[in-house]
Amino acid sequence: MKQIKCITLLILLLISQLGISQEKKAACCVPADDAKKKNVSQFSIGGMKKVPNINLITQHGEKVKFYDLIEGKVVALNFVFTTCTTICPPMGANFVHLKKLMSERVESSELVMLTITIDPATDTPERLAAWSENFEPGEGWTLLTGKVKDINGLLKKLEVYTSLKDEHAPIVLMGKEGEDNWVRANGLADPTELAATLNQFFDTPSKKDEDNFDQNYFTDVVLLDQNGESKKLYTDLMKDKVVIINPFFTECTGVCPVMNENLKRIQEHLGTKLGTEVNIISLTVDYKTDTPETLKKYANEYGAQDGWYFITGEQENIETALRKLGKNVENREAHDSVFLVGNLNTKLWKKVNGLAPIDEIIKIIDSVINDTVN
Amino acid sequence: MRNILFLFLFILSCTLISSITPDNSGSSEKLTPAELAGKKIYTEGIGSSDVKITANMSGVKVPATVMKCINCHKADGTGNPEGGISPSNVTWAYLTRSYGGKRISGEKYPAYTEQTLRKVITTGIDPAGNKLHNAMPTYNMTREDLNNLVAYMKVLGKAGDVGLTKSTIVIGIALNSEQNQPNSKNEAIKKMVQAYCNTVNENGGIYNRTLKPSFFSTSEQFEEKKYFMVTGFGEKEILGENNTTPSLFLCSNELTGSGLNNRNAFYVYPSLTAQNQALVDFSKENELLKKKGEVTIVYTNDNDRKAFAKTLSNYYLAKNNVLPTLLALDSDNIQELALTKQIHSNSLVFYVGSTQLGNQFLKELDNIGKTPYILTSGSISGVDLFNMPKAFQKKVFISYPTWITERSSASIRLYQSLNRENKLLSNWKNSQLNIMSMLMTLEECLKRVGSDLTQDKLIGSFEGLYEFSTGLAPPVTYNLNKRAGSSSVYIASFDPIANQLKLVSTINCSEK
Numbered sequence: 001m002k003q004i005k006c007i008t009l010l011i012l013l014l015i016s017q018l019g020i021s022q023e024k025k026a027a028c029c030v031p032a033d034d035a036k037k038k039n040v041s042q043f044s045i046g047g048m049k050k051v052p053n054i055n056l057i058t059q060h061g062e063k064v065k066f067y068d069l070i071e072g073k074v075v076a077l078n079f080v081f082t083t084c085t086t087i088c089p090p091m092g093a094n095f096v097h098l099k100k101l102m103s104e105r106v107e108s109s110e111l112v113m114l115t116i117t118i119d120p121a122t123d124t125p126e127r128l129a130a131w132s133e134n135f136e137p138g139e140g141w142t143l144l145t146g147k148v149k150d151i152n153g154l155l156k157k158l159e160v161y162t163s164l165k166d167e168h169a170p171i172v173l174m175g176k177e178g179e180d181n182w183v184r185a186n187g188l189a190d191p192t193e194l195a196a197t198l199n200q201f202f203d204t205p206s207k208k209d210e211d212n213f214d215q216n217y218f219t220d221v222v223l224l225d226q227n228g229e230s231k232k233l234y235t236d237l238m239k240d241k242v243v244i245i246n247p248f249f250t251e252c253t254g255v256c257p258v259m260n261e262n263l264k265r266i267q268e269h270l271g272t273k274l275g276t277e278v279n280i281i282s283l284t285v286d287y288k289t290d291t292p293e294t295l296k297k298y299a300n301e302y303g304a305q306d307g308w309y310f311i312t313g314e315q316e317n318i319e320t321a322l323r324k325l326g327k328n329v330e331n332r333e334a335h336d337s338v339f340l341v342g343n344l345n346t347k348l349w350k351k352v353n354g355l356a357p358i359d360e361i362i363k364i365i366d367s368v369i370n371d372t373v374n
Numbered sequence: 375m376r377n378i379l380f381l382f383l384f385i386l387s388c389t390l391i392s393s394i395t396p397d398n399s400g401s402s403e404k405l406t407p408a409e410l411a412g413k414k415i416y417t418e419g420i421g422s423s424d425v426k427i428t429a430n431m432s433g434v435k436v437p438a439t440v441m442k443c444i445n446c447h448k449a450d451g452t453g454n455p456e457g458g459i460s461p462s463n464v465t466w467a468y469l470t471r472s473y474g475g476k477r478i479s480g481e482k483y484p485a486y487t488e489q490t491l492r493k494v495i496t497t498g499i500d501p502a503g504n505k506l507h508n509a510m511p512t513y514n515m516t517r518e519d520l521n522n523l524v525a526y527m528k529v530l531g532k533a534g535d536v537g538l539t540k541s542t543i544v545i546g547i548a549l550n551s552e553q554n555q556p557n558s559k560n561e562a563i564k565k566m567v568q569a570y571c572n573t574v575n576e577n578g579g580i581y582n583r584t585l586k587p588s589f590f591s592t593s594e595q596f597e598e599k600k601y602f603m604v605t606g607f608g609e610k611e612i613l614g615e616n617n618t619t620p621s622l623f624l625c626s627n628e629l630t631g632s633g634l635n636n637r638n639a640f641y642v643y644p645s646l647t648a649q650n651q652a653l654v655d656f657s658k659e660n661e662l663l664k665k666k667g668e669v670t671i672v673y674t675n676d677n678d679r680k681a682f683a684k685t686l687s688n689y690y691l692a693k694n695n696v697l698p699t700l701l702a703l704d705s706d707n708i709q710e711l712a713l714t715k716q717i718h719s720n721s722l723v724f725y726v727g728s729t730q731l732g733n734q735f736l737k738e739l740d741n742i743g744k745t746p747y748i749l750t751s752g753s754i755s756g757v758d759l760f761n762m763p764k765a766f767q768k769k770v771f772i773s774y775p776t777w778i779t780e781r782s783s784a785s786i787r788l789y790q791s792l793n794r795e796n797k798l799l800s801n802w803k804n805s806q807l808n809i810m811s812m813l814m815t816l817e818e819c820l821k822r823v824g825s826d827l828t829q830d831k832l833i834g835s836f837e838g839l840y841e842f843s844t845g846l847a848p849p850v851t852y853n854l855n856k857r858a859g860s861s862s863v864y865i866a867s868f869d870p871i872a873n874q875l876k877l878v879s880t881i882n883c884s885e886k
């Protein structure tokens with residue numbers, strides 16, 4: 001009777017593992033290049049094939065299973081013991097900070113933040129709870145203890161086991177359950193770096209993060225258009241648009257008139273899209289000469305419509321904008337003749353020679369406008 | 375010739391005395407107020423102003439109580455390597471070496487000054503302008519706090535713990551203040567302590583330190599805090615809730631919980647509450663009660679006994695899913711209580727009260743022909759088994775925290791020899807054996823630490839005791855989560871044939 005039980009158990013185990021490994025195949029399409037760059041070693045706890053699904057107890061005394069906690073989730077996992085006075089408190093503080101940085105993911109329970117004690121004999125749920133309260137963690141941080149044998153087994157599989165608890169390293173493991181690109185990182189590292197690493201494991205970037213990224217990069221530095229109205233670089237000129245950016249200055253007699261002729265033709269081609277879907281942004285590299293009044297006159301010469309902005313601004317601001325777009329120059333004559341064409345919705349950016357035949361330029365611009373998210 | 379010998383002895387004793395006195399410099403009783411305030415910052419992360427000290431590490435800001443200096447740099451400032459991080463030696467002598475120092479990464483830095491020490495604590499920049507390792511937080515604190523901390527760091531590692539010098543260890547002995555008459559219990563305990571410490575000291579002391587017992591019986595006397603450690607009787611009233619001196623007492627009133635609640639307090643026996651609760655476990659194990667619902671707790675309303683009765687009632691409810699009836703007993707209502715319907719020959723009565731009233735109550739029950747099971751804890755209440763009605767001889771069970779079989783002949787012989795040599799007042803033998811047992815345990819823990827003694831290490835030494843037996847009390851085991859050394863509660867009843875107590879059962883209480 002006992003044997004039969006064992007066999008059924010074995011079969012059940014096998015089946016569950018098969019199921020999991022299939023799941024893994026389907027899910028492992030996220031490239032791991034970014035993680036490699038970070039100089040952290042990669043490994044797999046994919047599909048729980050090797051990691052035992054042990055019984056654990058949370059700091060609130062609830063009985064849980066390790067695999068149930070991490071199934072299908074992105075996981076941040078570190079290891080402490082509460083009587084450790086040196087590296088564990090900073091690791092705890094760092095972990096809570098990381099949790100705050102990732103709060104949106106934690107709240108949507110896409111991300112689980114776990115801490116496993118390496119001294120389960122001493123660390124009762126009561127101790128873990130008291131220890132974690134030091135860091136004013138709020139919700140969403142699970143600390144785990146269990147049987148010594150079980151936890152040691154798990155630690156060994158995760159390759160973080162040390163025979164002396166005092167020798168344990170400040171490691172945090174990050175990855176998505178079922179995938180092969182888990183990383184080991186220094187748990188005392190800057191939490192913003194850890195958060196950046198953690199963000200790579202999500203299939204769909206958080207909408208908020210994505211917006212923030214562009215906004216943080218381009219910034220909302222305040223500029224002036226040809227009508228003397230202040231414009232925020234990202235929010236007013238770029239957000240949700242396709243943009244065509246070129247550097248120029250009004251006194252330029254070389255390439256600028258040629259580029260502007262081209263832009264005029266592009267304006268005709270765009271028609272009603274200009275100002276609604278597409279903005280043309282001509283940035284001056286000579287803020288001293290090019291006041292809004294000068295720009296206004298210049299714009300009228302080329303018959304610029306709404307949506308074609310001639311931009312100047314205070315030195316610091318216009319230089320920031322040019323630098324962010326890679327167009328900052330020491331002297332005005334050094335500016336290039338390249339159009340930057342970017343789709344802020346799909347993140348596709350292309351560079352076009354502003355002096356090329358107009359048909360070729362329009363072809364490239366259209367390819368950016370028509371770009372879709374997969 | 376004799377004169378010369380006397381002279382020699384005189385000179386010898388003079389040198390002995392003079393070699394002992396200067397050693398007192400090692401004690402932290404001498405710390406200035408600023409240094410003491412600095413010590414609080416170093417060891418607890420708590421400053422003297424209302425503005426809390428914060429620690430900042432890679433953009434994370436936490437209270438300094440979480441990352442205090444002592445955590446990594448140790449009590450003596452020498453640093454405690456862990457997890458690949460090697461905290462620096464921060465003793466003043468080391469920091470200010472004239473040739474400066476070299477970091478693990480190879481960068482050299484000049485000797486620290488008071489100025490650069492302040493800078494490195496608050497900004498993490500060393501005297502050479504290098505950034506320290508990011509595992510060292512930077513600290514925000516008021517100017518006054520920083521002054522105090524620096525003042526303490528100048529004496530860090532030089533000042534030992536309270537009550538400790540190179541030649542003495544001061545042990546506070548707490549005594550119950552009730553009896554002060556000659557030949558009293560306290561006198562007997564004092565004699566015992568003195569005799570025991572003298573024996574230890576005559577044999578060379580503990581790593582060249584002599585044990586200096588110092589007796590106290592009020593919280594005011596304790597507040598002066600000159601003790602390296604404390605043992606004795608009557609803990610709570612004297613030491614208060616937040617005692618920070620390592621202590622060993624017989625047992626606490628409430629369940630001890632783990633060392634998380636109070637790291638400094640250790641006990642020999644299970645708490646009084648646990649001794650009481652063991653009776654419930656005993657009644658369940660032996661199925662004393664056949665039918666559900668007939669359990670009463672009879673208590674006398676004095677000396678915290680009401681509180682004991684209440685916790686006992688809750689415990690019974692949790693274990694058996696039955697709420698016992700609570701009945702208050704006093705000298706006026708004995709007859710009335712005896713008539714209570716719930717009490718009959720097949721029911722269970724937990725008795726929490728004085729011996730005198732207990733026996734009267736049994737007599738009254740006997741008069742009306744009721745013989746319920748009586749369960750009582752010998753430490754907080756009792757029944758005089760030798761003077762109770764015959765009908766109860768097989769129905770009364772008393773719990774004790776220790777039993778005669780836990781005493782070894784060797785230890786008893788040691789007690790007897792102390793008794794002979796020092797004319798101890800042996801009419802308080804049990805108390806004397808208890809204090810002797812605690813002193814033996816303390817001696818063992820002190821010896822295990824070695825000569826480099828601190829209060830912190832003493833606590834660690836206690837936490838390493840496993841099944842340690844003095845031969846006078848049950849073996850004790852302590853660890854981080856266990857503060858009651860023994861977990862055994864002994865259940866005894868009356869043996870009418872031998873006319874003495876007999877052990878019925880040993881309950882392993884689950885108290886930590």
